[in-house]
Amino acid sequence: MTRVALVTGASRGIGRAIALRLAADGFHVAVNYVQDEAAAATLVEEIGRGGGTATSFRADIADLDANRRLFDAVTARFGGLDVLVNNAGIAELGSFDAIGADAYDRLFGITRGTYFAMQNGMRRLRDDGRIVNLSTGLTRNWAPLAAAYAGSKAAIEQFTRSLSKEAGTRGITVNAVLPGVTRTDILDWATAEQLEAARLQTSFGRLGEPQDIADVVAFLASEPARWITGQLIVANGGSTA
Numbered sequence: 001m002t003r004v005a006l007v008t009g010a011s012r013g014i015g016r017a018i019a020l021r022l023a024a025d026g027f028h029v030a031v032n033y034v035q036d037e038a039a040a041a042t043l044v045e046e047i048g049r050g051g052g053t054a055t056s057f058r059a060d061i062a063d064l065d066a067n068r069r070l071f072d073a074v075t076a077r078f079g080g081l082d083v084l085v086n087n088a089g090i091a092e093l094g095s096f097d098a099i100g101a102d103a104y105d106r107l108f109g110i111t112r113g114t115y116f117a118m119q120n121g122m123r124r125l126r127d128d129g130r131i132v133n134l135s136t137g138l139t140r141n142w143a144p145l146a147a148a149y150a151g152s153k154a155a156i157e158q159f160t161r162s163l164s165k166e167a168g169t170r171g172i173t174v175n176a177v178l179p180g181v182t183r184t185d186i187l188d189w190a191t192a193e194q195l196e197a198a199r200l201q202t203s204f205g206r207l208g209e210p211q212d213i214a215d216v217v218a219f220l221a222s223e224p225a226r227w228i229t230g231q232l233i234v235a236n237g238g239s240t241a
């Protein structure tokens with residue numbers, strides 16, 4: 001039986017790299033996106049050319065009806081679910097004073113969507129399944145401009161820890177990966193000076209690449225990671241910022 005992985009926000013960036021890696025590991029991959037249909041279609045083609053199988057599913061995970069329908073569609077199409085990667089995310093950074101209610105609600109809309117994706121996933125995952133959530137290294141420090149963004153991710157970290165205690169009875173692991181600065185479209189807000197400072201803060205003198213994160217997620221999604229659950233794994237090249 002081929003195993004099935006659903007990756008939210010897989011059309012671009014880190015999610016795209018995760019989808020490619022899980023397809024290479026032999027999973028049928030459900031590629032979720034919200035807007036960029038062309039990018040999702042290109043990814044499905046690329047996975048197919050590499051000998052894998054993938055299908056794209058449009059759904060705004062912040063919309064709870066669409067969120068539930070996504071899980072219905074994936075399980076109807078593939079017959080089950082083994083791995084759920086909650087990767088979809090947005091960045092809304094700004095001073096504490098500058099973050100308005102709309103930006104706050106967009107961020108926490110993703111957090112709410114992630115909670116219910118975890119609930120929808122738990123109702124459909126086969127025993128010994130995996131949930132991997134994407135948080136951020138910004139929950140580890142006192143970064144300015146990130147109170148709402150990091151706060152929205154801190155809640156996801158607590159969902160991760162708490163659910164891991166319930167999910168273990170079925171052999172399901174629940175973990176989170178906390179990337180440092182990783183080169184994707186989400187960094188559009190950052191200036192060249194900010195990116196250079198982030199680069200210098202790592203131990204390797206380079207920014208993270210989506211593949212750096214995808215490899216960690218793929219390990220957590222694998223059978224050898226069966227004894228790791230409820231953990232928050234920082235993957236930031238040793239950045240101390």
Ligand SMILES: NC(=O)c1ccc[n+]([C@@H]2O[C@H](COP(=O)([O-])OP(=O)(O)OC[C@H]3O[C@@H](n4cnc5c(N)ncnc54)[C@H](OP(=O)(O)O)[C@@H]3O)[C@@H](O)[C@H]2O)c1
Binds near residue numbers: 012015034182
């Ligand atoms: N890159 C970094 O430096 C970094 C650092 C720490 C944590 N992270 C986290 O890593 C995850 C991936 O980030 P990224 O850098 O790869 O971002 P990205 O390049 O901006 O890609 C975001 C992805 O999420 C999708 N998405 C956004 N809102 C969605 C929604 N409501 N429903 C479904 N899909 C949605 C987008 O779909 P469309 O293409 O359809 O718009 C896109 O595929 C996020 O959770 C982010 O917070 C990133």
